[in-house]
Amino acid sequence: MAIREGRWDCPTCGNAGLPGRDLACSGCGNRRPxxxxxxxxxDAAEVTDAARxxxxxxxxDWICEHCGVSARASQDxxxxxxxExxxxxxxxTHEHRFDEPAKEPVRALAATAPPKRGRRWKGPAALVAIVGGLMWWNGPVEVTATVAAKDWSRAIEVQEYxxxxxxDxxxxxxxxxxxxxxxxxxxxxxxxxYETKTRQVSERVQTGTRTYTCGQRDMGNGxxxxxxxxEPEYTTNYRNETYQDPVYRQEPIYDTKYAYEIEKWLPDDTAWARGDAAKEPAWPAVRIGRNEREGARIQRYVLRFTDDDGKTYEREVTPDQFARYRQGQPVKLRKKRGGGDVEIVEPQAGT
Structure with missing residues (x-):
């Protein structure tokens, strides 16, 4: 197994990248604590020198229990x-497998250059900016507007028996x-x-084993x-095989079906009434004939607004809101900066 020389940094003077074999700092002379x-x-090269x-x-190495400096295993x-x-x-000593998260500081298995912080935060910062921009664009904003028009429509369905x-x-x-x-x-x-068909199948066959470098062990001496x-090495072999493929047919299922007559209430006509602010909402007059009755009732109320910039908005409202807001009345509207539906900012009780 290959052996490579590591590095260490002097904690006293900060001299970095000292050879692992050195027991003292070449900068300040202090011994390795x-x-x-x-x-x-x-890029650490493999050690080939016999002495090293x-x-x-x-x-x-052993750590002196008296002064705390490092000594080689061969020193008494x-x-x-x-x-003594x-x-x-x-x-x-420490061992790290390449396919496992490092338990030691990142620098213990990396180059000596520290990571560039600007590059590390560029991606997250850009993402935060994009998300913030989207939130701002979709955020609510209030505008002052005036009720420009009021429209209503009511309908009564007429059903015939x-x-x-x-x-069925x-x-x-x-x-x-x-x-x-x-x-x-x-x-x-x-x-x-059944139909006889041919298909290609594959199977993995072990052909041997492979030895590879899967980690590094800090030997505790630099x-x-x-x-x-x-790990086993495999090859994939292919061969053709025949098989029986089932073929199905669609077989109908018969049942008795009935034709019949029946009386039902069915939509026959719809009576409408429409108006604006000048006309109070009212239901249309409906003429009910023989074998007829009133069905569902539909009503819709719409307020249209114009803001200070001349932009127009539309909001479907409840009958109570339609009656409460007058044409020409100022209102507050809440909308998204990017557009879309608006809602009326109702005044708080007592204001």
């Missing part, structure tokens, strides 16, 4: 204070059967036969070791 984290640049490989494989005494190793703890001819799968109550006959009511699928994994 406890807690220094190693990181591996993206032996240094890496000797094990994790602290290079800082000269104390004794029970001093080892530097911690008459005999009609209908057909049963005769309803009050119907008089005239005739019956057999008719197709539905269809069902029935297996008719070096990193590649972690290798193995």
């Amino acid at each position: 406890e807690g220094v984290r190693f990181y591996l640049p993206d 490989l032996a240094q890496a494989r000797a094990g994790a 005494r602290c290079p800082g204070c000269g104390a 190793r004794g029970s001093s703890p080892r530097q911690q 008459r005999t009609v001819q209908e057909e 799968w049963s005769v309803p109550q009050g119907g008089r059967q005239k005739r019956s006959y057999r008719a197709i009511r539905d269809y069902r699928q029935v297996l008719d036969h 070096y990193f070791e590649d972690v290798t994994c193995t």
Whole structure:
């Protein structure tokens, strides 16, 4: 497994990118203290020198329990204070798999250059601006307008009770059967036969295994070791096979259908009345003849407004609103900046 030399940053003077083999900072001379984290640049080359490989494989550094500086695994005494190793703890080691979220700081497995903050926030900032713009465009705004016109319409449906001819799968109550006959009511699928067909099928066959670098291990002494994994390798084989494909036919389902007469109230005419602000809303006069009656009643009331800029708006209102607002009366309207329907801002009680 390949070994690569990492880097560390001096916490005293800020000197960055110090070689992992160095136990002291080349800038200020201070020795590497406890807690220094190693990181591996993206372009770190594989170590091939025998002496440095032996240094890496000797094990994790130990931290002097007296002065807190790092010492190599091969050293019996602290290079800082000269104390014997004794029970001093080892530097911690860490392993990271490439397909898992890093548990260490991002820099531990990345290049030394810090991320550019402007580039990181460009996308989210633009999204926030777009969403904010849409919210503003669709947000409500109030305008002052005047009731320019009032229109109303009312209608009464006239229904006639008459005999009609209908057909159905049963005769309803009050119907008089005239005739019956057999008719197709539905269809069902029935297996008719099988057809022999050919199709291509595939199957995966293991042909061997592949060894690849799947992570890196911080060896705790300034070096990193590649972690290798193995996985099976497959090939896809294709072959033709025959199969029996079912063929279905649509078979009709017959039932008895009935023709009958029945009396029903059916729409025959509609009487309308229309007017504006000069005429009070009223229902139209309806002449009801023999075998006739009044049916549904429909009414619609519309107010039209003009604002200070000459723009016109229309709103369908309730009968109470239609009676309450006079032509020429100023009103407040609420609408979206982008257009669409308007609503009347009703005055609060007591104002």
